[in-house]
């Protein structure tokens with residue numbers, strides 16, 4: 082079945098015309114520990130910087146006199162048509178950032194034409210989010226040591242309306258989040274992940290143990306393997322994607338299993354100095370060879386970043402921190418405005434590249450500038 086979303090209608094806030102503007106607005110309203118949890122990465126945050134630099138270091142080579150008059154930014158993923166190739170990456174605990182939490186996110190995303198990926202660690206329950214959703218959404222799964230709980234989460238997500246299951250494979254343990262350690266950050270007791278309530282020790286409760294500080298959750302199974310992905314596909318009846326792939330050999334294996342490839346280094350929050358996914362994207366796209374969708378996240382802040390990723394072989398991109406900035410700054414309307422701004426930038430980039438649609442974004446359009 083093909084579903085479609087309306088094109089974004091809400092004009093950006095006059096003073097907030099870029100994703101970076103939403104960052105500044107969020108920094109002004111968020112308590113420092115919540116801002117640091119959102120903004121931070123692992124250790125020296127080199128990978129956080131590399132993610133952004135990977136896009137900065139690629140230059141565009143626009144052809145001229147192409148006769149392109151209209152641009153079409155539509156993209157279809159697993160039968161769902163989106164007005165632009167942009168998803169919201171899963172981020173935990175939206176209640177830290179706005180009182181309406183994920184309910185605001187899913188509403189704002191649908192109005193802005195993006196598909197939301199809901200984290201296992203959402204503040205609201207999957208049922209509450211499903212009831213609030215006015216557009217398509219996927220479920221991000223952290224496989225739990227307790228496989229019955231894992232199965233139940235997937236079943237609940239599907240019953241609540243999720244149309245794909247994104248399994249995060251890059252977090253056997255949580256990275257060294259030094260901002261959080263310095264802040265003694267732990268989730269407030271009224272913002273615990275509702276989906277896991279009643280299922281063992283809450284994250285961050287054992288503040289004396291550094292490994293359990295911040296938002297590390299001991300219920301996550303560090304021993305997830307490829308067979309678990311196949312098992313999930315069989316029990317969920319949903320398309321399954323693996324989130325956190327950066328290597329072409331892993332991407333090839335996922336494609337052979339029919340598992341979608343979501344390239345990511347977790348926004349630089351796990352293994353510092355892990356490579357920026359954009360660097361390995363061409364090799365990953367070659368290894369996958371169109372068998373499954375290839376998504377990418379990490380450091381995407383501009384429409385030109387989106388077109389670079391698509392030119393190098395991604396089918397769509399996801400943003401993490403930027404939409405959380407917009408949620409913090411303006412709730413559902415903020416999310417819609419940020420997505421509208423990004424969509425406009427994508428349209429403009431296509432027009433200036435003479436690319437009538439996303440299929441016209443080819444590797445010859447990008448080059449290292451030196």
Ligand SMILES: Cc1cc2nc3c(=O)[nH]c(=O)nc-3n(C[C@H](O)[C@H](O)[C@H](O)COP(=O)(O)O)c2cc1C
Nearest residue numbers: 119170171172173200249347348379380400401402
């Ligand atoms: C505050 C925050 C919470 C996150 N929570 C999750 C999560 O629950 N599950 C997950 O798979 N990834 C999580 N991520 C990683 C994002 O899905 C994504 O990979 C990353 O943010 C992309 O990089 P960007 O923030 O530079 O766009 C989180 C990221 C942030 C910033």
Ligand SMILES: CCCCC(=O)C(=O)O
Nearest residue numbers: 173202255296297298350
């Ligand atoms: C155990 C990790 C929880 C959320 C997360 O993925 C993140 O903060 O990056």
